[in-house]
Amino acid sequence: MDRKLAAILAADVVGYSALMEQDEQGTFERLKAGRKELFEPEISSHHGYIFKLMGDGLLAEFSSVVDAVECAMALQKGLVERNAAVPEGQRFQMRIGINLGEVIVEGDDRYGEGVNIAARLEQIAEPGGVYVSGKVAKEVEKKLAFAFEAIGEQRVKNIAEPVPVYRVNLNGQPRRHLLKARRLRNKWLMPEGLAVVVAVTAAAVLGTQHWWKPSGAAFDEASIAVLPFDNLGDDPKWERIADGISEDIITELSQADHVLVIARHSTDAYRATSADVRQVGADLGVRFVLEGSLQAIGDRVRIRAQLVDAVTGADLWSERYDRPDEDIFEVQSDVTAKIANTLGSQVGVIRKSQFKLAQHKPPNSLTAYDTYLMADAVALTPVGGVTKDGLIEGERLFRKAIELDPQMARAYVGLAYVYSLMYGYGFADSPQQALLKQLEAARKAVELDPNNNEAHGALGQALNWNGEWAQALVEFDRAEALAPNDADTLALIATNIAASQSARAVRLSERAILLNPHYPNWYNYGLYWGYFFQEQFDKSLNYAKLVTGPSINEKSFLAMLYGYLNQPEEAKKAAAMVLKDDPDWTAEKFLTKWFVGGEHETELVAEGARKAGLRACATRAELKENPNMIHVKSCDKERQKAGSG
Known part of the structure; x- marks a missing residue:
């Protein structure tokens, strides 16, 4: 039995069965022509060899992993060009997976895990996409001008160990520009x-x-x-x-x-x-x-x-x-x-020093990066705390930085956070519009720099706040995989997952603080949220108290925590501050704005509100006004009794 190391490319047509059902003869002829005019010539010109055809798919072997990746991108580009002259309903899209591994050689065929992983990568790739294993990315990232975007470790069928997966992006910046x-x-x-x-x-x-x-x-x-x-x-x-x-x-x-x-x-x-x-x-x-x-x-x-x-x-x-x-x-x-x-974080020594330099430059000589630093300082890391005026000025400066450098992904990350703070602090004239702008800016950041952990973190938060929780988790996993020792990234993830993955949130927050002992105040969010949903209310309270200048969010948690810890006077004071900021506060309203979690976590908030003397049941009018309001199960009997639901 002969074995050898080879790069394996697996490809198949997306939705082939549906295309065959619509036009069997025409689809077959187009597939046959595509193989003859595009796939076979490209694979051959990149020194590859097709060793298996499988209806709408194929497997090819390359002795060079660089050739395999370049061939895959050429194939996808060629399909786009061919599709331009084809009616939309007849267009082919391909998924491609590439792996580097040992294969068993038996005549003209190839077997083994090296082939199997390539096939599994193809199956999880998106239409028009090329997914490669970590081995492939490591071999070619310094040799090709493509960006390699970390997807994270994926479990694939019949493979015992998780496979590190990367998406190849023809239009993105190379890994870590x-x-x-x-x-x-x-x-x-x-x-x-x-x-x-x-x-x-x-x-x-x-x-x-x-x-x-x-x-x-x-x-x-x-x-x-x-x-x-x-x-x-x-x-x-x-x-x-x-x-x-x-x-x-x-x-x-x-x-x-x-x-x-x-x-x-x-x-x-x-x-x-x-x-x-x-x-x-x-x-x-x-x-x-x-x-x-x-x-x-x-x-x-x-x-x-x-x-x-x-x-x-x-x-x-x-x-x-x-x-x-x-x-x-x-x-x-x-x-x-x-x-x-300490040196490179969001509020690290280097960034602070750079900001001081930018402050002393004449306004007409500020570069895109100088402008970005000024925006960051006034909007995201202000000495006196976040303000509406600071966020408005930050938005203007971030957009000015983008005018000076349209490819500056970090400026779009900054914009995404400006809109998130506008929403979170209640400064936005249209909260829904702020969330949509947040999502748009974060997606642009990832598009410009798909291997930027901060961009994926910002997109994860934007997806989370826009109700796309499953995809948000994917982005958070990518951000952590790209920068497992970046304290800011770990703390951001913790803040966003605390309700649904409280143990992970606490772990990430504690590591962030270990890595950055002089951490900014917002690192505490992931800890007090995480401990709250683990029902460790004393620990949660310790970290909630550390948050300076608390918004209504922190005040609400303080009230609930004092309620759970049987401190009625403190709970009453905190509840009064909540109602002063928002006389119509209810647990449902709070949960609808902030919360992603299960039934247990929802009830935990509702019960905490009751213990603090705050309302936990929305009225009929409130439910009618916001049909997407989160359902609190324990309120059903009360609503029924009151004729409100």
Whole structure:
């Protein structure tokens, strides 16, 4: 029995049976012509071989996984072109799946898990789509200009382990466009020892112009070089750990959409040197330099990190971590993730520093990224709290950033959050319109950058708030898969899933706080919601109290929590604040606006409202006014008794 490694492409026609039922002869002839004129020539030109035809489908083998993916995209593009000349009811759409794996060779046929996974990927792909396994994406993402959008791990029929799945997007930006920019820079920086020599020479010739920028390009993102961490001892073991920390920080920071990170081989030139950080910044064309050290002291290890402004030489941030060395690799993972989140998060050191720089620029010189930072600061992370005026100004600035750079996905993410806050705080003139704008902006963000975890998080929230809960979960899973150590992303997911997946919400929130100890206030939402629906009311109350300037949402929870904890005076005070903000508040109204959960969770809110002295049963008029209002089962008898339902 012969075996070999091969890329397998599986394809079939969407809705073929329905097409055959409408026009059997015509459909068969069109399929036959499509195979002869498109599929066979394209597969052959990409060095592939069709080893099985199955009615409306086929299986093909390629020795090169790059050829297989390029062929799949050529086939989908070719179908679109052919369909343009065909009446809509007669058009073919194909699903394609590609896997890289070992296959069993038996004559002209191929068998085994390598083939089976390709077939399963084809079955779950959307019409016109190409889904590939994680092995394929890993092999080709640096070799092709297509974007690879993480779908997450999927369980497929007859395959024991979940399969990491990626969608190929011909029109999207390549995976992590910032990483692509970094790879471009690496290409120009040349191999190892020549990098710094060429950089210094070019800088001398070109002055302050960043010599590595392509003509017309403008890298607004914060740029940073992570220097090799120094081992302050003699044990070579710690040298390897210090190198691992530097490399892990580079990897983690690369997940931050607004941070451009110099590759390690370029910063290695500064190993064991005492180069001035300002010179490093000039050599590598970066604004920030991170340096650090590791020192073993007895059975403990001390790790120090320091962020420096490479232009002024000023220290922007520093931290020291003292940990037992029992499991040094766990310490390495924990410390590097914390450093990356402290620097690169939504309210991190780098973004704050960039905002200060933007503030001091003349208005007519602001770039798209500067404008984005100003919008973020005034609308999403204001010092004095969210306001209606701030959100209106933020919307204007985000749209201005989009005018300056129509491809700026992060600006659409910002817009989505502006509309969500307009809705959440009751500032929107038309709540429904705000939700639709939120969804539109989030979808545009994902379209522009399908591998941006923040975009998928924003789309998940928008889908959730627009009532598309199942699809929202898919987006949240994608966001987490793309950035499993991004504290902001984890906290956002937790906030949105707390009612239906409370245990996961608490886990994600606690990890977010672990990764970002100086976390923004809104991280508490996922915790107090999650603990509430786990009926751990004392823990929920502790985190609810941490929310500053609570909106009616938090006030409602406070009232319910005090009710459950048998603190009637506090419950009464909190309920009074709720009714002051909204005299018509009812549990149904609250649930309809905010809630996704089951019958148990719905009743939990209703009972909490009653314990706080708030209404839990909507009137006939209220139900008539809003027919989509969430049903509270325990209100049925009361409504019946009162003649209200």
